[in-house]
Amino acid sequence: MKRILCYGDSNTWGWSPITKERYDDQTRWTRVLARALGAEYEVIEEGLNGRTTVWDDPIEGYNRNGYNYLLPCLETHCPLDLVTIMLGTNDLKKRFSLTASDIALGAGVLVKAVQQSTAGRKAKAPPVLLMAPPPVGRLTEFAEEFEEATEKSKKLGDRYRQVVQELGCAYLDTSTLIVSSDVDGIHLDLEEHAKLGHTMAGIIQELLMSA
Secondary structure, three states, X not given: OEEEEEEEOHHHHOEXXXXXXXXXXXXXXHHHHHHHHOOOEEEEEEEOOOOXXXXXXXXXXXXXXXXXXXXXXXXXXXXXXXXXXXXXXHHHOHHHOOOHHHHHHHHHHHHHHXXXXXXXXXXXXXXXXXXXXXXXXXXXXXXXXXXXXXXXXXXXXXXXXXHHHHHOOEXXXXXXXXXXXXXXXXXXXXXXXXXXXXXHHHHHHHHHHHO
16 A cells, blocks of 8 residues: 655645635545545645744744654654645745745755655655645735735745755646635635645656656
8 A cells, every 4th residue: 555645734634714624524635635546545644734844933833843743744654655745835924034935945844854764665765746835815814914925925836846856856836736715815625625636646646656
């Protein structure tokens, strides 16, 4: 059985912009992915609301730092055949005052941590698929928290691509596939979860066949 770790924030956890609760097992993109891949794959959901790439959040808690939890998470779930990382949206919060390049570099630190780990088969490093999050949309309730984030988020795809070229991992710019909800500008509507899950299934199968 192939084991896939999906590491992310509220859009991996499955936050619904309408109900402000978690989407059910039929809706979350990680569960859509698991069904599309079939019984020969195990998809491990590791999403946390508010998770950043490598930054401590003094408001929501230092446990939101994605780097701090990544290494124990890898050790918990090993052996792994693939790790997907979709983080960066929360780095856009006004309180961090980060550039798009800084956010991409933070994502790169996570990729390198996986590449230097022994969490794969035979104590080797598992391959990594870095996913640039979709740009921030029309902000409503999060407008003050994510002030100036919309334009900055549009640069993430290119900045992440530069990091990937340096690190040599797989890459998906999700802005070519999905959009953030018009309800809050941050989270994904259920249709976007379905699109992401089905597309990811094909990408993962191809990656693991060529690994």
